[in-house]
Amino acid sequence: MSPPAFSLRPAIEADYPWLWQLKRDTMRGYVENTWGSWDEVAQEAFFRRNFSPATVNVITTGHHDVGLLELVHRPHEIFLANIQIAPAHQSRGLGAAVVRTVQDEAAACGLPLCLQVLKVNPARRFYERLGFTVTSETLSHWFMEWRA
Template sequence: MKIRAAIDADLPVLARIYLQGRRDIFTWQDHASFRLEDFAEQTAGEAIRVAEDGDAEVTGFLSVWEAENFVHHLFVADGHRGTGTGRALLEDLRSRMPGPFRLKCIVANTAALDFYRRLGWTVAGHGEAEGSPYLLMEWGKLPAGLLRRAATDADLGFLWELHVLTMRDYVEQTWGWESLWQEENFRKFFDFTVMEILEVDGEPVGAISVEDQEDRLYLRNIEIHPAWQNRGIGTVLVTEFIELARAKSLPARLQVLKVNPARRLYERMGFELCGETETHFLMEHPVQE
């Protein structure tokens, strides 16, 4: 695969990719309003890079408003989606320009949202344009090379080791620590379906679990390996958690052990005490428009 600057001869092909992509993806919009001419209007003044395969066929494009590091469009031709074209275009961008970069992803475009988040993009805000809610996403706030993926049963060993490294001291201060019981209990209640693994160069470095409950967005767990702490990862991910809750018009809630100093971070980020148990503080970030 080759990534290069677009030339005039590419423009008719790119217009067709753009038109077909919108028809395929934006199923909630009126397709009758989509025109080939839209491509030229929507990318005016932007830097356009294209991907081409081994047969020199153009398979996708990315357009950027360089003055603001804003990724305006990323489209891949039908038949080439899922082949790494979109990722290659983004990696080319990062190799040529300093970040961070921003883009807007329509909330209804869940496949794109999952794609960007897997590559390390994080939600930094939300809004609405032409009646469609969107999430403002940033790339470059997390350490370079940090990706995330869905957890599987195969991650259980790593997650237990991570839990011991990050939480044992606080658990021991609260209840005491009996290793065999702790591990059995951890494995008993392990639920990978709502958990993401953070990786750098294929090595797991942390985990986060967010649950979309009926009346709240709930941060079940966030643990960063000690070797990767104090690099802003937790702050960026909690900010994303808050913004996702805002986009859903839900409060963001969590609980933290009373002996865990992470409470101070949550307070700095706007969480307020909304209750407590014998062992935990219950905290909430209120809904804000």
């Protein structure tokens, strides 16, 4: 089966409410499982402070916004800061298709692709299937890396 078609477009300020909702829908459970609670006010303040349209892309299929991809380009690596696919669009191969395009970009730049993932998040398996390996850990996170 061919991978799902998608496009990326730079986020704009007007995307903020939907992207905050997306984060809440996709990450709240993992935050609660890691730290015991979800402080709505503190979480939104953190999200607001770090919302940077310059690094955030909205993933679209057809004319629908279905996810978020945030990359940080550093001299020594590309850091996959966030990927979130809306629940109704998960487990259809979209996340893998998006990450593969970022892997192509990292390979073309001759840079590793790095990320961190909460230990309670089953996404570690998703990244391992794409060839990422764990390079280090903290109490809460796995640090993972992929090299061409």
